[in-house]
Amino acid sequence: MNTSAFHAGTVAVIGRPNVGKSTLVNALVGAKVSITSNRPQTTRHRLLGIATFPHGQLLLVDTPGLHREQSRHGGKAMHRAMNRAARGALEGVDAAMLVIEAGRWDDGDTLAYDALREAKVPVVLVVNQVDRTKDKTQLLPFLAEVSKDRDFASVHPVSALKRKGLEPLVESVLKLLPQQPALYAEDEITDKSQRFLAGELLREQLMRQLGAELPYATTVEIERFEEEPSEKTGAMYRIGAVIWVERDGQKAIVIGKAGARLKEISTKARLSMEALFGCKVFLETWVRVREGWSDDEAALKAFGYE
Ligand SMILES: Nc1nc2c(ncn2[C@@H]2O[C@H](COP(=O)(O)OP(=O)(O)OP(=O)(O)O)[C@@H](O)[C@H]2O)c(=O)[nH]1
Missing domain, CATH: 3.30.300.20 (K homology (KH) domain)
Incomplete structure (x- = not known):
């Protein structure tokens, strides 16, 4: 392994309830470290999934507070509260994956995006569940629309469930992480017991x-x-x-x-x-x-x- 080109760091996984964050983490880690269900708000505990690849290591962290109840409340006060929560949760994070559902962008996504920008964390947009988009011709215009006037390091249509599109996603995220040796052993997938x-x-x-x-x-x-x-x-x-x-x-x-x-x-x-x-x-x-x-x-x- 060429260690000089190895990148490793922490990556926040952010997104509205039920967009598929846990499924994505499990797919990247290659094992079930985060539970999934079709009921929203499954993830109660902060999670750290560790995904090691030939060129680098992602430490995937949950950011509680950043994707709770986003879409139900709006307004400036909520925005400020979100940004306060974000600052704490995003401290020391090298990059973020903002996970959204293909074909849908709402106020909750905007809040999360703004919080990430304010915290100056580079963001990769993960457009998940593309397997559910029946009319594939709608996908490109959607990708163009959500990335217009927003600063994403890259945009990736994926299916976490079917494990499609994950390789280019991993490559892009690794590029955002500092060059350093692995922080955990290759066979460690979680810090949870x-x-x-x-x-x-x-x-x-x-x-x-x-x-x-x-x-x-x-x-x-x-x-x-x-x-x-x-x-x-x-x-x-x-x-x-x-x-x-x-x-x-x-x-x-x-x-x-x-x-x-x-x-x-x-x-x-x-x-x-x-x-x-x-x-x-x-x-x-x-x-x-x-x-x-x-x-x-x-x-x-x-x-x-x-
Ligand atoms: N068709 C399809 N379904 C998906 C995909 N990714 C996740 N799902 C389904 O979406 C539901 C929610 O997935 P989770 O991974 O639990 O979502 P989450 O964002 O972690 O949810 P919270 O823990 O509530 O925040 C589950 O039923 C998954 O099987 C995908 O790429 N395609």
Whole structure:
């Protein structure tokens, strides 16, 4: 490897809820480090996905506050608040990927763009979900329209889901990063612990399978995470997870008829854990009721919320 041409640095991934940020991060990292669902606001925690390529390394960071509720509020006060939040979140970031949905640019995108410009972060525009654009002749005019009078380092139509257009995107972003050796080892994909990721994968299944039925205050706590040697398969992880809800009725929803739903949720979560960790997983899940925990600051802390 020619280390003199190696670029590495932090890249903020910014965009309205549900545009496909997590899907993009996972596609770039090549593994599932960020959970996805078609419900907005899936990403609760700041995430760092690490993507290493022959010419460089991207440290992909979430910027909480920058893509929350953007489109619902407007006005100067919101603009100022956004810019304040942006300044903190963007400190030390080398570049940003502004992710939008093909065919759509709204006020939220403008706010994010302005915040990035104000923070003087070079921005690459990622026009995602191009696979959903049926009439491809509309794409070029759309790209021209959104880049007119805006200062993007480059513009990339991609499909994060189908992993299309990612190579040129990576090349462009790497060019914006300082020339320096890799900051993390090549096989590191996240700074999050496996324990944390296990909880995220279970939460992902809860969201996917319960959809709108998922009680708002549901959270996941990993009570047990142990590695055990296994004669047959090498290592095995024994994971115990508690799904916390606020009421008995909610518990019944999560468990489902004769436990069918919880079984399905646990099986799918276990399979994604095995895929991510590369070993057998023995997963046990319980649903427990804790009344009013979402009001209790100390309880929130115990669940990993700041
Ligand atoms: N067709 C298509 N769907 C996509 C693409 N990228 C993401 N999606 C879907 O869009 C939905 C939202 O994707 P996420 O990656 O969770 O979006 P996000 O921006 O991280 O969402 P938040 O965490 O809520 O901010 C999921 O159902 C994805 O499968 C794409 O390129 N094409």
